[in-house]
Every structure is written in structure tokens, then in C-alpha cells.
Amino acid sequence: MTIGAVVFDIGNVLIEWQPERHYDAVIGRARREALFAEVDLHTMNDAIDRGGDFRETVMACADRHPDWADEIRLWHDSWLRLAGPAIPQSVAALRGLRDAGVPVFALSNFGVGTFAVAEPEYPFLAEFDRRYISGHMGMAKPDHDIYAALEEDCGVPPGQLLFTDDRADNIAVAAARGWQTHLFEGPEGWLARLRAEGLLTAAA
Structure with missing residues (x-):
């Protein structure tokens, strides 16, 4: 798909x-x-x-x-x-997707105050097309409500969302909602998945 x-x-x-x-x-x-x-x-x-x-x-x-x-x-x-350091290969993937014109969203359990501390330290946090941050939304993964809120706001059908997360429970809820998913166990596997989907070139 x-x-x-x-x-x-x-x-x-x-x-x-x-x-x-x-x-x-x-x-x-x-x-x-x-x-x-x-x-x-x-x-x-x-x-x-x-x-x-x-x-x-x-x-x-x-x-x-x-x-x-x-x-x-x-x-x-x-x-x-x-909280740190950054995972450079994942940051490169984020930027590679943006360079390729692929919309990128954040869906993260993160506090209002902690996110405010993190943003100046990690400038790539400002590079998403849309950000769904639990503290600002008053809901968190793996509750279905936060996934539903993203679906309603972004306009992308659930089956066209590819989601990566390091927690199996968060992935399970997304999969149950029809999202495409990738359990993050390291940046190499994630980059391989993005390349297999044709979203990143081998060079990227």
C-alpha cells in the first residue's frame, strides 16, 4: 500500500x-x-x-x-x-524523508516542560511536518485516543501511515488501527525498511 x-x-x-x-x-x-x-x-x-x-x-x-x-x-x-544523545542515523532518515518530499510526523509521549527543554538541544525536533506530543494533547500512547486524534487531524488514511516506535504495545495499537508499522530495534533496521518501501534511496 x-x-x-x-x-x-x-x-x-x-x-x-x-x-x-x-x-x-x-x-x-x-x-x-x-x-x-x-x-x-x-x-x-x-x-x-x-x-x-x-x-x-x-x-x-x-x-x-x-x-x-x-x-x-x-x-x-x-x-x-x-534524554540523549541523538541517534544520528534516525535523524538522517528524518531529513532524508523530508528531502524526498515524504511527510513526516512525530507521535511521542513527551511532557510539555520536557519538550521545551529538549527543543533547543535537538533542533531536528522542529523539522516535522506535524507533531503530536502527548503532554500538549492530554493523552498518551498506547491509548487509542491519541492515535485517533492524529488520524483525524492529519488527513492521511490509517493504512497509509508508516509508524515506528520502540515499544511493542504502542506498535500493537497502531497495527490494530490499520497503520503500517515497524518495531524500532535499531536504526539499521529502520533505514532498511524505509529503503525497502522506496522512501529512501540506498545512498540516502
């Missing part, structure tokens, strides 16, 4: 998202494992991704867990060290 637009997730597709790695470097693996076992930081981050205030959400979590308060505040104060 013809592809009318390519839809990128951002975390772990265009920008590495490995908070545990940064915490390991700062407080050591054993202490990080204890922290993450006691405090569900990823659920805290999900609240941010769904529109919660970045600073207030993190600081409230720190207040609820005084034994870990300093470590929890790192999620806010060192956020750019949690």
Missing part, C-alpha cells in the same frame, strides 16, 4: 531515553536499583507525559519520598542527561 506519511516516535528512536544509565553513572548501579525499586519514577514520568507540570510533578514525588529526594530531583535538574 502507498505510504502517505511516516510517523516517528522520539524516545529511543531519535533520542536515546535511558534514565537508568544516567543514574548508574551518578549514584551507582546498586543504589539506582534500590531507588527504582522503591520509587516508580517511570509512572511519575508518565504523569508528565500526560500533561502534568514537569517541575511540580518531580518535586512532589521528591517530597513524598524524603529518603530519595535528592536523587528524584535529578530527574528534573539533569533531564538532558537522561
Whole structure:
């Protein structure tokens, strides 16, 4: 089927998202494992991704867990060290698609505040034709509502959307809605898929 637009997730597709790695470097693996076992930081981050205030959400979590308060505040104060670096081959794919005239969209779980921090650091985030950012929309993957909102807004039939994401649950919902999908397990596979679809040349 013809592809009318390519839809990128951002975390772990265009920008590495490995908070545990940064915490390991700062407080050591054993202490990080204890922290993450006691405090569900990823659920805290999900609240941010769904529109919660970045600073207030993190600081409230720190207040609820005084034994870990300093470590929890790192999620806010060192956020750019949690999110990065960019994945250069994926950025090149994004730009190659644009150069080829293929519409490119972002569909990402990302907070309002965290996205505002990321944009100056990663200029390619401004290069999408359309951006569907969960924090601004008040909904997040893998809820069907955010996929439906993209479909309604973009005007591209679901069967003509090619979506890549690193999470199988997010991919499963898109596939159930009739989207074409690619589970992102590394940029090489994604580039190969885009070339196989005729969207990128071998040189690109």
C-alpha cells in the first residue's frame, strides 16, 4: 500500500531515553536499583507525559519520598542527561524523508516542560511536518485516543501511515488501527525498511 506519511516516535528512536544509565553513572548501579525499586519514577514520568507540570510533578514525588529526594530531583535538574544523545542515523532518515518530499510526523509521549527543554538541544525536533506530543494533547500512547486524534487531524488514511516506535504495545495499537508499522530495534533496521518501501534511496 502507498505510504502517505511516516510517523516517528522520539524516545529511543531519535533520542536515546535511558534514565537508568544516567543514574548508574551518578549514584551507582546498586543504589539506582534500590531507588527504582522503591520509587516508580517511570509512572511519575508518565504523569508528565500526560500533561502534568514537569517541575511540580518531580518535586512532589521528591517530597513524598524524603529518603530519595535528592536523587528524584535529578530527574528534573539533569533531564538532558537522561534524554540523549541523538541517534544520528534516525535523524538522517528524518531529513532524508523530508528531502524526498515524504511527510513526516512525530507521535511521542513527551511532557510539555520536557519538550521545551529538549527543543533547543535537538533542533531536528522542529523539522516535522506535524507533531503530536502527548503532554500538549492530554493523552498518551498506547491509548487509542491519541492515535485517533492524529488520524483525524492529519488527513492521511490509517493504512497509509508508516509508524515506528520502540515499544511493542504502542506498535500493537497502531497495527490494530490499520497503520503500517515497524518495531524500532535499531536504526539499521529502520533505514532498511524505509529503503525497502522506496522512501529512501540506498545512498540516502
